[in-house]
Amino acid sequence: MQDLPRAFLMLLELPYHAVMLLSSQKNFARNPLIGSRLLNRLGLHIGRKRLAGAMTSIRRARLRKSLDDELVERFDRQGYIRINDFLCAEDFASIKKELLSNTWIFLEMRQPSTATLRINLDASLCRDRYPAIQKLLVNPALRSWLSYAAGYPGEPIIAIQVIRSGGVASGHDPQSDWHADTFHSTSKAWLFLHDVAENEGPFAYIPGSHRLTNKRLLWEKEQSLEAADNLNVYHRHGSFRASEIELEQMGYSIMETMAVAGNTLVVGDTSGFHRRTPSPGPTTRLEVYASLRRNPFFAGFFPHIMALPWVRDHWAELAFSYFQRKSVSKKGSAWVPSKPRKLNTDEVDKLMSMKGDKQGQAKAGILEYQGRVH
Numbered sequence: 496m497q498d499l500p501r502a503f504l505m506l507l508e509l510p511y512h513a514v515m516l517l518s519s520q521k522n523f524a525r526n527p528l529i530g531s532r533l534l535n536r537l538g539l540h541i542g543r544k545r546l547a548g549a550m551t552s553i554r555r556a557r558l559r560k561s562l563d564d565e566l567v568e569r570f571d572r573q574g575y576i577r578i579n580d581f582l583c584a585e586d587f588a589s590i591k592k593e594l595l596s597n598t599w600i601f602l603e604m605r606q607p608s609t610a611t612l613r614i615n616l617d618a619s620l621c622r623d624r625y626p627a628i629q630k631l632l633v634n635p636a637l638r639s640w641l642s643y644a645a646g647y648p649g650e651p652i653i654a655i656q657v658i659r660s661g662g663v664a665s666g667h668d669p670q671s672d673w674h675a676d677t678f679h680s681t682s683k684a685w686l687f688l689h690d691v692a693e694n695e696g697p698f699a700y701i702p703g704s705h706r707l708t709n710k711r712l713l714w715e716k717e718q719s720l721e722a723a724d725n726l727n728v729y730h731r732h733g734s735f736r737a738s739e740i741e742l743e744q745m746g747y748s749i750m751e752t753m754a755v756a757g758n759t760l761v762v763g764d765t766s767g768f769h770r771r772t773p774s775p776g777p778t779t780r781l782e783v784y785a786s787l788r789r790n791p792f793f794a795g796f797f798p799h800i801m802a803l804p805w806v807r808d809h810w811a812e813l814a815f816s817y818f819q820r821k822s823v824s825k826k827g828s829a830w831v832p833s834k835p836r837k838l839n840t841d842e843v844d845k846l847m848s849m850k851g852d853k854q855g856q857a858k859a860g861i862l863e864y865q866g867r868v869h
């Protein structure tokens with residue numbers, strides 16, 4: 496009997512769920528249409544992927560105009576781009592100085608074995624106080640690459656991020672599984688503030704895995720039939736995880752591990768397969784992190800809330816208050832706000848002084864691009 500009101504409620508919600516098919520919504524467990532085995536057998540999931548992919552290609556043709564042709568070609572082939580010595584030495588040093596000599600408020604998230612600390616950055620925080628960081632927030636190359644990789648223009652979120660992986664607690668880092676963030680192109684960028692070696696949890700990407708090949712579409716279709724009941728919560732929520740055997744079956748044989756020198760920028764379309772390389776022991780990564788995700792079907796048609804000037808300049812403050820309220824609510828929050836404090840824990844101090852100035856000397860990996868882009 497209890498099922499009857501629930502079924503009725505679901506019926507009432509169906510128009511909303513149907514409209515959401517044309518949004519960036521990806522949760523197979525929460526949206527009964529996205530998770531429907533029948534609809535996905537009929538091609539709903541791969542249809543959304545195809546349509547989003549086609550629209551991304553059309554928009555990218557316009558977005559590439561401000562970018563270097565050779566790098567764009569490389570991006571189109573690989574799904575990511577790596578730029579060494581991204582900032583000039585003075586700007587890079589100034590960012591690190593501003594970062595280490597001031598007090599910040601953090602949002603902290605703990606996943607088994609990994610802690611992520613974020614200092615969200617907006618103009619109201621940085622404009623008058625941190626000129627070097629502010630200069631990075633409006634860096635045209637960073638913004639153009641984020642837009643190109645996502646396949647749409649838009650205001651990105653930019654933050655300082657500290658990742659402590661391995662040894663925080665026992666368990667598995669969910670980001671260390673090969674995965675695609677969502678069904679459509681979306682971008683993330685990392686400007687590493689110190690060298691990251693092969694055994695220090697570097698970012699890794701499977702070149703070409705952002706493209707929709709037949710084998711990939713077949714795998715996507717198979718996943719979409721079962722995803723709503725998958726045991727992995729991230730997979731269930733639309734960020735598909737792939738095993739190494741599955742990756743091989745999809746025809747992927749190469750992975751690029753981004754062991755990098757400090758001051759390297761990596762920008763990727765994270766609908767391609769990527770992961771944080773599992774750390775054999777405790778490691779810390781300190782980076783500027785940026786992300787841009789929009790509705791892949793209507794990006795550019797309707798203004799996003801982040802395009803409102805006041806919101807754009809205060810989003811970090813708004814996010815902090817939101818998580819502050821949420822963390823004391825009954826439900827709690829994955830992101831927990833901290834009191835103001837300095838970043839220079841022993842660990843970070845060591846990172847910055849011992850490794851941060853070895854610019855241009857990646858410990859491993861291929862140096863792909865030596866030019867400086869401002």
Ligand SMILES: O=C(O)CCC(=O)C(=O)O
Nearest residue numbers: 670676697698699770771
């Ligand atoms: O931190 C990393 O190297 C990758 C994390 C990741 O998968 C993500 O942010 O989407």
Ligand SMILES: [Fe+2]
Nearest residue numbers: 674675676765
């Ligand atoms: Fe990811």
